[in-house]
Amino acid sequence: VEKENNRKVRDSEEGKKTANRDQQLSTLLVELTTTKNLLTCKEQELERVSLDLEECRAEELEATQKVATRVLESDMSKEEAETSENMRNLIISLSQALEKSETQRADGIERLLRERKTNADSLRKLGESVKRFYVSLNATSPQR
Numbered sequence: 001v002e003k004e005n006n007r008k009v010r011d012s013e014e015g016k017k018t019a020n021r022d023q024q025l026s027t028l029l030v031e032l033t034t035t036k037n038l039l040t041c042k043e044q045e046l047e048r049v050s051l052d053l054e055e056c057r058a059e060e061l062e063a064t065q066k067v068a069t070r071v072l073e074s075d076m077s078k079e080e081a082e083t084s085e086n087m088r089n090l091i092i093s094l095s096q097a098l099e100k101s102e103t104q105r106a107d108g109i110e111r112l113l114r115e116r117k118t119n120a121d122s123l124r125k126l127g128e129s130v131k132r133f134y135v136s137l138n139a140t141s142p143q144r
Contacts, residue, residue, distance in 0.1 A: 017140055021136075021137055021140065024133055024136070024137075025133065025137075028129060028130060028133050031126060031129060032126060032130070035122055035123070035126045038122065039119055039122070039123070042115050042118070042119050045115065046112060046115050046116075049108060049111050049112060049115075050108070050112070052108070053104070053105065053108035056101070056104045056105075056108070057101060057104075057105065060097055060098075060100060060101035060104070061101075063097050064094060064097050064098075067090065067093050067094060067097070068094075
């Protein structure tokens, strides 16, 4: 009778450990699913930001080309176009367009780097969590 009671207690403890491991596994699977969904969202956002960056570059290039075309197609004579005032204004316009473009490019790159770091941190934490789970699973499972 005592052996039977001891066996029931051991079986009950094993059942609790198994239920606990099952719950841990379930929790980790939910975390994994959530992290995968977050990663997918971040990848989509990264793609959207990359497209926005490319659009900004295209707009800046178009603006620069318009300025250059306007100068080349204007009715000014070559001498007038080359006057220091006109050249200075053209250089200022081009430098402002370049500055704006570079600022937008830098902002886009900074956003991309922040997203990559966030995603890497999330994946690292998830990996550590999964490792801890398997270590605890191996430590609590009976050796064969």
